[in-house]
Amino acid sequence: MAEKTTENHVKRLLKTRHLSMIALGGSIGTGLFIASGSAIHTAGPGGAIIGYAIMGMMVYFLMTSMGEMATFMPISGSFASYCTRFxxxxxxxxxxxxxxxNWALTVAVDSTxxxxxxxxxxxxxxxxxxxLVVLIYxxxxxxxEVRAFGEMEYxxxxxxxxxxxxxxxxxxxxILGIMGGSAIGFSNLTYKExxxxxxxxxxxxxxxxxGFSFQGTELVGITAGESENPGKSIPKAIHSTFWRILLFYILSIFVISCVLPYTSPNLLGSSVKDITISPFTLVFRRAGLAFAASVMNAVILTAVISAANSGMYASTRMLYSMAHEGQAWKIFGETSKSGVPVYALMASTLVACMTFLTGIIGPSVYEFLIDSSGLAGFLTWMGMAAAHLRFRKAYVAQGYSLDDLRYRAWLYPFGPILALVLCTVVVIGQNPMALLHGNWQQIILTYLSLPLLLILWLYYRLRYHSHLVPLDQVDLSGGQLKSGEINAGKPKKEDA
Known part of the structure; x- marks a missing residue:
């Protein structure tokens, strides 16, 4: 394992517009274009809107938590480093x-x-x-260099x-009857139940x-170490992205609910294998657009390519970050002349090649990849929330002034606590029927990330004798922004 270091060799090339679009694009994909239909079918228009609104609010709080830590300590692949230090x-x-x-598996899933x-x-x-063509691309x-990733995502x-x-x-x-015949109005919002x-x-x-729809928004924090000015770009990206995501999702669900009754069987059966019954496709067709299916298929193709691109970036930077924290082999911390962690990229590519098992073994591998990678995103969010709670406590315990923080999360500690509670509910509710009926095959597939997390944690604790870092010993110095990048440099301790 490499000796712990905070030195960062990646280049700061991502601009503010890149960060905003990375967060926005990371949360607009198949979850909106396809899965939103099943939410409406299950809970009705009002239930779907409330569910997405509450989860959207939670994601906003998570982004502000990550933003507070990332503007203070911008590190490429930051999330794991914060759990380590705080x-x-x-x-x-x-x-x-x-x-x-999880993200390397996501590349395999999205390429497939x-x-x-x-x-x-x-x-x-x-x-x-x-x-294969998508994976090579x-x-x-x-x-x-990282700017190529930023431009593609943009x-x-x-x-x-x-x-x-x-x-x-x-x-x-x-809805108003301007397209597609007579006006529909809002009658479907109160149809039957x-x-x-x-x-x-x-x-x-x-x-x-x-929750699955919003996964990927944490990429703003991971890209912090490679943005030109994290102190300014991250807060701007967080606030602009939140309102766009919330408006896009809530308004889209509202429009779908007005045009299609929640009882429509097409809402429940939509999938990438049959894009003709995507709720977006159905609404476009209702407007008389015959080419709707081809257009939405093209859009969903860009969505999965974007998700695969983000997955490769996130997994590569996470491995790079762990190498510099002494938690992965030193070779994964080496970069090319353009600042790309090439060996970490190779390792992520190796896992992504599981894509081709679907062509050899069959579609069952595709289902396995989806099921086994689903839980890790929520565990990640729980780690982010817990890290923020510890960061703020350590920051105050060591005598630093909150006024010196470049960006301060709104409604602390309510935000991270809400995230912990909701993520726990979602984790438990991943597959409750399998738990009730003792279906061990489904339980293992669904909850695979939990025992893996526990095994890795116990291995590290037993081998390196790690423990909960006391608040007065939490490292708040590594990765601090230079004074020229933000108005406040290293925070000053309050006078006694």
Whole structure:
């Protein structure tokens, strides 16, 4: 293992516009274009809107938590480093490896999904060929300097944002009868049991769908170490992204709910394998746009490529960060002349190559990859919230003034506590039926990340005798922004 160091060799090339679009694009994907339909079908229009709104608020608090730590200590792959420094090195070690493996698996899942999406146009060509092309493209982009990643994410995100805006405009036109025949109005919002179907239990089930939809927003914190001016760009990206995400999701769900009754079976059956019944496709078709399916298929293709690109970046930077914390082999901390952690990229690519097992073994591997990678994102959010609670306590305990923080999270400690509670509910509710009926195969697939996290944590604690870091010994010096980058340099202790 490498000796612990805070030195950062990656280049600060990401601009503010890159960070804003990375966070926005990371949370607008198949979760909105496809999964939102199942949320409406399950909980009704009102239940879906409340579920997404509450989860969106929680994600905002998580982003502010990450923003407070990232502007104070901008590190590439920051999240695991914060757990290491502020809580317990064993927790940072286990969280970091789980997060790395999860995002590397995500690359495999999204590359496979891209092949399935391409089969919409080319059904007779094996999907693994398209998956290989996408994977090679993702590797090439991530092998270039970080600005190439930022530019690619920027333009892919713009495609998704423009699609959502056009959808909202056309959807409103359908509701008012400007397109698609007679006006629909708002009758579907109160159709049968709507707006709330099933009460509180179904709203809780929407948390799970919404949580998966919002995963990826934490990339703002991970990119902090490579942004040109983290002290200014991160707070701006957090606030602008939150309102855009919340408005896009809530307004989109509202439009879908107005145009399609919650009882529509198409809302429950939508998937990347049948884009013709995506709620977005159905609304476009209601407006009389015959090419809707092809357009949405193209948009979803950009969404999965964007997710794969982000996954490769996140996993590479996490491995790089752990190498500099002494929690991964030193070679993973080495960079190319352009500042890219090349060996960490190779390791992530190796895991991503599990993509091709789907073509050899069959579709069961695809389902396994999705199930086994699902829980890690919520565990990551719990680690972020816990790290923020410890950071703030250590900051105050060591006599520093909160006024010197470049960015301060809103409504602390309510935000991180809410995140911990909701994420715990979602983690337990991943597959409650499997728990009740003792279906061990499903339990293992669904909750695989939990025992892995525990095993890694116990391994590190037993081998390196790590423990909860006392508040007065928490390292608040490493990775501090230079005085020229923000108005406040190293925080000053309050006078006695």
């Amino acid at each position: 809580i317990d090195p064993g927790l940072g070690f286990s969280m970091g490896w789980i997060y790395w493996f 999904t891209a092949g399935i999406v391409m089969n919409f146009w080319f059904p007779h060509i094996p999907s693994w060929i398209f998956s 993702i590797i090439t982009v991530n092998a270039l 333009w892919l995100a713009i495609i998704k944002v423009v699609t959502v805006i056009l959808f909202l405009i056309i959807g409103v036109a359908v 709507a707006p709330f179907v099933g009460g509180a239990p179904t709203i809780l089930s929407v948390f799970l769908v919404a």
